[in-house]
Amino acid sequence: MFPLPHLALKPREKLETGFLLPLRNIVLLPGVTLPVVAGRPRSVSVAESVMMTEQKQVIIAAVRPEAVQKLEKEEKAEIESLEELYPIATLAVVHKMLRLPVGPIQLIIEGQERVRIEQLLQTEPTYIVKFERLPNLTVEAAIAAGAQQQSIQALTSALKSLWQEAASLNPNFPEEVLTVLLNIESPAQLAYQTAILLQQEVPKMQTLLEQNDLELLLRQVLADLQKEIEVLRLRGEILGETKKEIDQQQKEFFLRQQLKKIQEELGEVDSEKQEIEELRSRLATANLPEPAEKQAKRELARLERIGSASAEGGVIRTYLDWLLEMPWNKTIEDNLDLQNAREVLDADHYGLSKIKDRIIEHLATFKLKRMARNEDTETEKPERHDERYSVGTVICFVGPPGTGKTSLGRSIARALGRPFERIGLGGLRDEAELRGHRRTYIGAMPGRIVQALHRAGVKNPVIMLDELDKIGMDYRGDPASVLLEILDPQQNYSFRDLYLDLDFDLSQILFIGTANDLSRVPAPLLDRLEIIELSGYSEEEKLAIAEQYLLPRQIEKAGLPANAVQLSTETLRQIIELYTREAGVRKLEQQLGTLCRKVAVRYASGETTPTIVHPEQLEELLGPPHFWREEKRKVSRPGVATGLAWTVQGGEILFVEAVLLPQGKDLTLTGQLGEVMQESAKLAYSYIWSNADALGIDVSAFKSNGLHLHVPAGAIPKDGPSAGVTMVVAIASLLTNQPVRTDTAMTGEIDLSGEVLPIGGVREKVLAARRAGITRIILPKQNEKDLAEVPQDAREKMEFILCDRIEQVLENALVRRQMNQPVV
Template sequence: FLAVRKLNPGGHGPILCFVGPPGVGKTSLGQSIARSLGREFERMSLGGMRDEAELRGHRRTYIGAMPGRIIQALRRVGVNNPLMMLDEIDKLGNDYRGDPSAALLEILDPAQNNTFRDNYLDLPFDLSKVFFIATANSLGPIPMPLRDRMEIIQIAGYSDREKLNIAKQYLVPRQVRENGLTEEQFEITDAAINLLTSRYTREAGVRQLERAVGNLARKVALKVAVGSTEKVTIDVAEIREYLGAPRFHPESARSEMPAGVATGMAWTEMGGEVLFIEATALPGGSGLTLTGQLGDVMKESAQAARSYLWSHASEFGIEPDAIKQNGVHLHVPAGAIPKDGPSAGVTMASALASLYSGRKVRSDTAMTGEITLSGLVFPVGGIKEKVLAAHRAGIRRIILPEQNEADVDEIPEDVRKELEIITAKRVSDVLNAALEPSGSADTPPPGFLLPKQDGGEQPADRLIAKES
């Protein structure tokens, strides 16, 4: 893109939109592009903007009328070809005063913005020379017509090793300078940075990490200000002294999981997370009980998983009456946090299959993928963030949808080398890879009701999984 700009400075290139979690450097990347192109940089925050007149300006008949923020920004930088960053474009609102996103349709369209008309100026103004870059945390809230006018560039979160390198090369030196210290007065070890990353911050980017490093630097600056001349080296022991007890306790792989528990992976705006899905039998009950603040899509995934296993029970060594005559309670921990999305389908299917068959899910395995009633596994998003979270938790086997195989290339090579990545096209592929061998089947939860030979009911002592 920059090469085209260099070869054809007067051309109308695409409008870029950087999409990624907070703190991954979207704004910093825009500043670097401006420096490399030799252009002035102007940042405009769109978060919370609800009035279209803030962009187009007010007519001069109004008291206190002024030009729109686009024209004001150009007046501040003093040139007509700056790099203008439209920050938080996904946080735009709308009300009775108009829809700012509709005004952006003209501003970001190279075919129209050469005659942009500000209401205050009441003259056409050429915006075609302005290099617009937008940023967003999520594409969902951006209207489709506006999204079509931009070229989307996804910026993923960082791995722990990438955060370590960023901290050593950029964050620590910057905080040392800003707090009036020198390298001879302040040093922080790699182990301390890794502890900050895992136990004192929880993010896909490095903003909180820089804040934590700055906090440490200020503590050291206080010692220097009162007369201390010794060099302070921050190690793991000093972290707790300066910052207190760890704030976060990341999920880690369980050494052993009972039947009915499976490990899944989730994506959030803060990066990836590992979650455990737990299923237990309700002897003599009926239906499916779901808890953990699950959204509608996630509830439907659980229903689809149970229906699929019911209709294919014999294929997986499950006694159909164990499903028919017993209810199931499915819970996703961290109940205070709302959860939704289709990507937990394969995890729910594995947890239910484990419960019904008595075969444990391997504790070193995590999975993600959407399922259908016909047993297909569909692709999902956020693969890099999910896999990095699983790796941090100590997971070493990952099950992904077959159609997400291309996303594996985005995972850092050092992480990829430590993982066994399995792709699955059908639910049966997932269960074959996730469940322990049939010879290790446990006794099902007490109280599973199965029919007697004479038609009555009796508790099952064991559900023997069929050999595959």
């Protein structure tokens, strides 16, 4: 809001009195003639009063935006104060008034000069104000104020040149308007006329009216006109390109028609007819199902009518290609020799005996189903269609990265003799990626399932749905819901892709899923999967895998002879311990690939003698070790316990630290703990407090001290109930001043009654403890059965203590000093 100068500061002789006409959405500039409408009662009264005066002068002021909103909402609202108007206005002359039979009065007004409204004297029945005339923006006044005459002349000339360019870019620009603009001699008048023709918003126009510097006024208007010309130029380019494309299409059409006539005169075969005949011939030999054949004939007839040269013809031709190339009835005979399947799995993967057994069971069921189908082919009922090929739920491999989930799917396909197709679902959010796009959309394509079948060339390939736990969902749909139909044997025999718009039988496909974290797989989808878990590998298993699979593969990838790189068992063991820390073997393979590439450089330089890599050379070839050989604490002190955790990457050890806060209060938790882990900490705290007497702890230690519980690596989110036992031990160790054994790690869920409840991921946690050099593990009693999953060498070299009460855990975890010696 502009400040209104006090009337006492102005000489009385400079102030004049006049009628005021407020206008919405219009700013009148000096020298500009506009038609305006007076519709509200006070505005009509102002118009009538002005026409009765001799000079017919009126002050035209623009209404502020907030006041405009009020006037638009209330039909009878009027301007009541100067705060609702812009103070800088225009003194105008009314040239003509037209009174309509019904409705408002129309005025033709011309702006004369700028004024400043000083005081609103009257609002009823007309607006009367006191105002002061402002100096005109002349060249002489600008030069007197310090402006350069050359600058003003250059700006004026530039404005006229831009108007000439604007007229050339706009064929509808009136020539008489351009003539008027080019003949204007006053720079200010040219600027005002330019602003009116650009039709800018009220705040912008008001800024120009309030401008007291002629040179700045010209520069502002010049910049606005340049922007408008850029828009006109870009519009012309777009229209030109569009017209060129249309002309090219018309030219191609006429040329094709002429070529068609020439070919008819010469007796040559029409290429378009030849294409139609070729499609008809392919259709006759395609052996399509009846619905697909009817659809293909209908689309072929449409293509023959409209021709393939049109845009729609191209869409139809692409659709027919997909329709004719899909393997509607083409299958490949399975190799159901279970002994061959066992040999293939053993050749491709080390260990995983239980997983291989489960795969063989799956293939055995599939074989028996096939045999039963062959026997009942003649008598099978249509309603049992969904059971013809189904072998139960779809198997899904779940485990950390690098454990061989995808390669197991490839091995299954190789054992069966089927083509293998992988569909990556990571980050998939649009369900049309699976179900296809409707042909009404530009660039429509079939879904990924149909594309995989098209690539495989048969209707019974092995399709791996990779990364089921990384499917997303947004406004484009829920891909997981589409997967329910694809994987469900009760539905997938009539899967309808939106692009093909025909039912396709997916029941003969062997689907295999993979995931890292089952908690992120939607529950309805999880219900249709049979989970096969792949745990992490032990050190001995990694050693065997590296020797038998990884190293020979990396030597071959590097283009080296088979014996070019030789690694001793100790060298491989150090690579596993010091350069990788993972559940799978992907990082291990990357490190072996690095070694092979180092040797490849030597071979390429002419040194072709086999390279034997010794352990002491690893730092030179692979850099400093990435991990310490052992991660367990070397010095034990009260308040620190070692726990075990499961992550998507495999097992890990974690430390729980507890300290007393003198004169503190309550329990403080840090380390980015999740809700479940925070509840475990509160349970541990409450259990120790409630059983303080039995544990030899002075209850006053709780009342006069706070307790801070911390899990290091605070940048990593942590959650899960299995840290409850570790937290109890850490707190008890602190309050009894008894350290925890550094060779012992523990895991287990707790409750307030002191029970130790079972947990998951025992194999991964045991392997993580062994990697850290821990030899004793405390487990819940109910997890005894899970020790069968732990590798034999780990079971032989580690001690497992099974507990079902917290008292047993404390007895085996704490280094006893003097019993019942409280910490005060």
